[in-house]
Amino acid sequence: MISESEIEQSRSALDLLPWIEMRMDEVGQTKEGKDALRYLKGGCKQLAEEVYPLAIWASGLERPEHVTIEPKVGSQNFDAVVTMHDGNHSFHVEVTQAHKGDQEHYRRLLAELQEWAPGPSHDVIKRGTKARGIEVEQGRILTSVEAVKRKCFELITDAIQRKLKKEYPVGSRLLVAFEDIVVARADRINEQLLEVVEAATEGRVCSFTHIHLVGMNRRLAVDWQNGRASS
Helix, strand or coil, X not given: CCCHHHHCCCEEHHHHHHHHHHHHHHHCCCHHHHHXXXXXXXXXXXXXXXXXXXXXXXXXXXXXXXCEEEECCCCCCCCEEEECCCCCCEEEEEEEECCCHXXXXXXHHHHHHHCCCCCCCCCEEEEEECCCEEEEEECCCCCCHHHHHHHHHHHHHHHHHHXXXXXXCCXXXXXXXXXXXXXXXXXXXHHHHHHHHHHHHCCCCCCCCEEEEEECCCCCEEEEECCCCCC
16 A cells, blocks of 8 residues: 555655645545555554654754655654754654554544544543454543643643653654644643643653654644753
């Protein structure tokens, strides 16, 4: 469907996002492709969960046409190498999602069954087993921006602290992708997101030089710089 070599091809930060959107449109032209995108199969998982957030972030960089992004597929402890304007400054980026993996799977299954599913901030209830059949249904719907915001902050905190437990190349950055369509309406949201990162890293060893929060609906983007990290 989408090969590893295709994903790992080096592209400029200016070209990466248009390329992903073009490929997703092409893949989605068939039923097999739609299923691959919905259930993140055949390279679509890496494309949607790692390279797409990276591309959204990279498109907002200064002079993106002079920034090179080289995604990496596999079990290494980073998801991309980013080379900046002068060609001499590069760093590794680890990408993670602010959602719970099993919940995201069931949310996608629910979307398949009823053509709609709540966002990652809402719960999906799963019953049954693979042998007897799995049933999924919508859980409690959060009815206020404040409630969705609290859940979003919780997911971002979990995502950051999960990654803080691992080792990464010196000078690495962490990119956390999250659902921002609702929380973008909250007052002082950028300031509060920075406070979430500060709280998530407080009292913990954080080797990341930067933590970037990237809204998948492109409404929010927050950059936190670690004053304690050495690069």
